[in-house]
Amino acid sequence: MAGGDGDKGRPPAKKHKTAGPARAAAHPVDEDDFDDADDFDEEVERETKKRDFTKLELKPDHVNRPLWACADGRIFLETFSPLYKQAYDFLIAIAEPVCRPESMHEYNLTPHSLYAAVSVGLETETIISVLDKLSKTKLPREMIDFIHASTANYGKVKLVLKKNRYFVESPFPEVLKTLLKDEVISRARILPEDSQGAEAFNISKRVSEIGGGHEDLLNGVDLAVAAEEKETHSFEIDPAQVENVKQRCLPNALNFPMLEEYDFRNDTVNPDLNMELKPQARPRPYQEKSLSKMFGNGRARSGIIVLPCGAGKSLVGVSAACRIKKSCLCLATNAVSVDQWAFQFKLWSTIRDDQISRFTSDNKEKFRGMAGVVVTTYNMVAFGGKRSEDSEKIIEEIRNREWGLLLMDEVHVVPAHMFRKVISITKSHCKLGLTATLVREDERITDLNFLIGPKLYEANWLDLVKGGFIANVQCAEVWCPMTKEFFAEYLKKENSKKKQALYVMNPNKFRACEFLIRFHEQQRGDKIIVFADNLFALTAYAMKLRKPMIYGATSHNERTRILHAFKNSPDVNTIFLSKVGDNSIDIPEANVIIQISSHAGSRRQEAQRLGRILRAKGRLQDRMSGGKEEYNAFFYSLVSTDTQEMYYSTKRQQFLIDQGYSFKVITSLPPPDSGAELSYYTLDEQLDLLGKVLNAGDDVVGLEQLEEDSDGKALVKARRFTGSMSALSGASGVVYMEYNTGKTKHGGLGKSKPKDPSKRHALFKKRYQ
Amino acid sequence: MVNAIKGLFISCDIPMAQFIVNLNNSMPPSEKFIVHMLDSTHIFVQPHVAEMIRSKIAEFRDQNSYEKPA
Numbered sequence: 001m002a003g004g005d006g007d008k009g010r011p012p013a014k015k016h017k018t019a020g021p022a023r024a025a026a027h028p029v030d031e032d033d034f035d036d037a038d039d040f041d042e043e044v045e046r047e048t049k050k051r052d053f054t055k056l057e058l059k060p061d062h063v064n065r066p067l068w069a070c071a072d073g074r075i076f077l078e079t080f081s082p083l084y085k086q087a088y089d090f091l092i093a094i095a096e097p098v099c100r101p102e103s104m105h106e107y108n109l110t111p112h113s114l115y116a117a118v119s120v121g122l123e124t125e126t127i128i129s130v131l132d133k134l135s136k137t138k139l140p141r142e143m144i145d146f147i148h149a150s151t152a153n154y155g156k157v158k159l160v161l162k163k164n165r166y167f168v169e170s171p172f173p174e175v176l177k178t179l180l181k182d183e184v185i186s187r188a189r190i191l192p193e194d195s196q197g198a199e200a201f202n203i204s205k206r207v208s209e210i211g212g213g214h215e216d217l218l219n220g221v222d223l224a225v226a227a228e229e230k231e232t233h234s235f236e237i238d239p240a241q242v243e244n245v246k247q248r249c250l251p252n253a254l255n256f257p258m259l260e261e262y263d264f265r266n267d268t269v270n271p272d273l274n275m276e277l278k279p280q281a282r283p284r285p286y287q288e289k290s291l292s293k294m295f296g297n298g299r300a301r302s303g304i305i306v307l308p309c310g311a312g313k314s315l316v317g318v319s320a321a322c323r324i325k326k327s328c329l330c331l332a333t334n335a336v337s338v339d340q341w342a343f344q345f346k347l348w349s350t351i352r353d354d355q356i357s358r359f360t361s362d363n364k365e366k367f368r369g370m371a372g373v374v375v376t377t378y379n380m381v382a383f384g385g386k387r388s389e390d391s392e393k394i395i396e397e398i399r400n401r402e403w404g405l406l407l408m409d410e411v412h413v414v415p416a417h418m419f420r421k422v423i424s425i426t427k428s429h430c431k432l433g434l435t436a437t438l439v440r441e442d443e444r445i446t447d448l449n450f451l452i453g454p455k456l457y458e459a460n461w462l463d464l465v466k467g468g469f470i471a472n473v474q475c476a477e478v479w480c481p482m483t484k485e486f487f488a489e490y491l492k493k494e495n496s497k498k499k500q501a502l503y504v505m506n507p508n509k510f511r512a513c514e515f516l517i518r519f520h521e522q523q524r525g526d527k528i529i530v531f532a533d534n535l536f537a538l539t540a541y542a543m544k545l546r547k548p549m550i551y552g553a554t555s556h557n558e559r560t561r562i563l564h565a566f567k568n569s570p571d572v573n574t575i576f577l578s579k580v581g582d583n584s585i586d587i588p589e590a591n592v593i594i595q596i597s598s599h600a601g602s603r604r605q606e607a608q609r610l611g612r613i614l615r616a617k618g619r620l621q622d623r624m625s626g627g628k629e630e631y632n633a634f635f636y637s638l639v640s641t642d643t644q645e646m647y648y649s650t651k652r653q654q655f656l657i658d659q660g661y662s663f664k665v666i667t668s669l670p671p672p673d674s675g676a677e678l679s680y681y682t683l684d685e686q687l688d689l690l691g692k693v694l695n696a697g698d699d700v701v702g703l704e705q706l707e708e709d710s711d712g713k714a715l716v717k718a719r720r721f722t723g724s725m726s727a728l729s730g731a732s733g734v735v736y737m738e739y740n741t742g743k744t745k746h747g748g749l750g751k752s753k754p755k756d757p758s759k760r761h762a763l764f765k766k767r768y769q
Numbered sequence: 770m771v772n773a774i775k776g777l778f779i780s781c782d783i784p785m786a787q788f789i790v791n792l793n794n795s796m797p798p799s800e801k802f803i804v805h806m807l808d809s810t811h812i813f814v815q816p817h818v819a820e821m822i823r824s825k826i827a828e829f830r831d832q833n834s835y836e837k838p839a
Binding site for chain 1 (some may be wrong): 782783784785786787788789790795809829830832833834835838
């Protein structure tokens with residue numbers, strides 16, 4: 001059975017750097033087949049032919065059923081089926097989306113996705129019967145067995161924090177008995193005072209959840225919360241032993257992974273926070289749906305919600321906090337987003353100004369009152385070094401408090417060890433992670449499943465585009481041929497360190513960029529962001545075109561001034577950003593992105609950059625399909641042909657292609673008739689530019705490295721490093737990480753080895769994961 | 770006196786011509802194969818190098834194209 005990690009028996013991907021002469025000899029490439037695209041298509045075709053589905057048995061009424069289920073765990077969904085919406089909601093709960101183009105989606109059943117399904121309340125039999133109802137073919141035996149095997153133990157046991165007592169809860173008393181046979185768990189058990197014997201469990205009735213809704217799928221009934229009384233059995237465990245009990249339950253031991261839920265309505269110990277959503281905050285349908293997965297049974301589940309950038313993740317976060325109505329700790333990636341989160345809380349909820357405080361290196365606001373919202377960064381919490389007296393006090397508060405909700409923004413950028421640290425420091429009942437790009441094959445992402453919780457909901461980008469909730473973006477890859485002189489230098493061995501600078505500074509690329517800026521500024525009156533990771537190129541382009549730019553070293557005041565001008569002045573329509581603009585800077589006005597250089601093959605970066613222009617603009621009716629403007633945002637990626645950039649560019653696009661986006665290739669930019677009105681027209685000018693690139697030191701032309709020390713002061717220095725191919729391409733979580741100081745010096749020990757529980761501070765003994 | 774040399778006429782785009790020139794330059798003097806550089810897109814080379822150039826170009830292009838892993 002194919003797992004989620006891409007082990008489908010295909011030959012391993014071509015690795016750019018390892019491709020030596022020996023490899024070329026082993027795989028002779030058809031000589032006529034030089035066209036990359038053809039090459040790829042043929043590869044795929046050969047691949048498909050290997051799969052034989054003739055044994056699948058069609059049901060007589062297959063036309064009315066929306067999906068194909070294959071024995072290897074893959075599921076294909078027809079999006080034009082009338083049952084698409086219901087089938088989509090169901091599939092997204094039980095399977096990982098692999099690729100979601102317009103008419104046909106591909107999903108993959110994996111143990112993790114099934115774990116997520118069980119944790120939102122679906123039961124094994126429900127999954128199988130609904131899948132069988134929706135499938136055009138008889139469900140293959142293998143698939144049924146796989147579902148049984150994967151879900152047998154998942155979700156059978158829950159860890160519930162009720163009135164500050166930990167309970168292990170399960171609808172199956174026999175499972176609890178199995179658990180209690182384990183020495184560690186039985187020792188951790190606290191026997192109720194009036195108990196008659198060890199065999200008795202507390203039995204309680206509870207309201208069952210979404211599960212039942214799926215039964216009615218074929219009758220067109222949407223997911224409803226079906227109220228159904230169920231018996232649950234539970235026993236209490238010693239809070240100090242929670243961590244050990246959890247560890248015993250992991251797949252490598254007893255294999256009953258625990259789900260965590262927070263019964264916030266019955267939590268009388270922690271003070272309530274009086275906050276409501278303001279009436280003008282109307283969650284959109286998909287936001288409601290993601291929240292309903294989180295609060296499916298009246299309790300709060302921990303997990304991750306995946307929504308594209310610009311689709312309103314913050315409203316989901318604020319709504320969740322408003323439902324739980326307890327103290328909330330909100331973690332963001334940097335100081336700018338801390339400000340934005342604080343603003344969002346004030347914007348959407350009725351929280352009073354004195355109930356919300358920010359904690360960053362510049363802004364150490366004390367919190368007042370019993371309950372409140374604190375917004376801070378991961379670095380501030382996880383920082384292991386010496387702190388100032390002020391921050392030490394605040395961090396003590398954060399540690400001592402019991403948080404109702406731990407809200408974590410952009411969970412994909414934070415490495416796992418940082419999470420462990422943050423989660424061990426803060427005691428929270430419920431954890432909600434938000435992200436736009438859960439790049440799935442990354443090992444570190446799977447860690448999140450156990451650190452935070454399963455993926456609760458993932459929106460389909462194209463559906464949101466159709467609904468007009470996010471902008472409809474035309475993506476284009478502009479092919480710029482290298483000029484003779486630049487390519488000659490590019491090929492020379494002694495210039496290997498300048499390759500990037502050479503293909504980024506390619507005069508044809510510069511002209512294409514200039515042409516696009518002029519076209520969009522003058523013909524359409526658009527607001528344009530130009531992204532360049534390469535600082536040398538960023539400076540050269542911005543100076544030559546006389547446009548403002550922002551990079552790591554730009555001061556806060558300068559940034560604010562430039563962004564203000566960009567937002568308000570009709571004269572400033574283009575800004576140049578280095579990778580500081582990838583995540584944190586919110587520029588709702590922009591609707592055109594031109595990317596002239598990028599961080600190797602990072603799919604995440606590509607998606608994040610696209611996210612800068614996804615926020616929907618203009619009037620809703622124009623944006624809907626069939627409206628006035630088919631496309632209202634443009635994403636150009638300028639690529640120098642015949643260089644490494646082609647490789648990176650294709651790789652970077654994969655994530656967006658899997659979301660259903662298509663990239664149009666443009667080969668004739670600038671138009672052939674353009675002449676001296678664009679820069680670098682004459683050979684002399686081009687040679688002059690070439691000279692500048694070659695004379696610049698190797699350290700100047702490298703990538704910009706951003707560093708932010710853990711107490712928040714930004715240190716910016718250029719640094720070169722050697723990395724593995726997987727690191728450069730974004731497959732390893734270390735790349736494209738802006739926060740990496742401190743960990744080597746201070747956090748080196750804490751990140752990998754959990755501390756000896758006996759030495760841990762009393763507060764953490766209680767709960768550690 | 771006219772000297773006739775048997776050779777191979779290559780027609781390609783500008784970057785590929787540069788690639789071939791670079792390849793030629795990286796060879797030891799005895800193995801240099803370019804007979805004459807006609808212009809920036811046309812080259813006259815010795816007749817036996819066709820396969821070698823093809824495979825080098827294939828290798829180069831291979832390095833610059835990404836194939837999605839399954």
